[in-house]
Amino acid sequence: MQAFISGTELNKKPYEILLKKYRGDEKQLLQELMELIQERIASSRNMALFINANKSISLQGIKLHLFYTGDSVIHDNAAVRSEHFFRGAGAAL
Numbered sequence: 001m002q003a004f005i006s007g008t009e010l011n012k013k014p015y016e017i018l019l020k021k022y023r024g025d026e027k028q029l030l031q032e033l034m035e036l037i038q039e040r041i042a043s044s045r046n047m048a049l050f051i052n053a054n055k056s057i058s059l060q061g062i063k064l065h066l067f068y069t070g071d072s073v074i075h076d077n078a079a080v081r082s083e084h085f086f087r088g089a090g091a092a093l
Contacts, residue, residue: 002030010065018062033059037066 006015022029036059044050055067 014062
């Protein structure tokens, strides 16, 4: 999860900002992020609805991208093809 969130291009800066808010405590940051994601999953009727409604998530007002869609006008398919996306996406859920 940490590699996925901190290593993807769209999340690098937001992750650094969050890490500062958590005073460098990655364990606490990831624990709270996982709790938030689990709450969102629990409140969704199924995973398809969760994924559709939670492509990004905000933690302490900082937006993190959980899922990338292909053929993005801004980012092309680079985010979807990234190694971190494929390695981290399964572990993230």
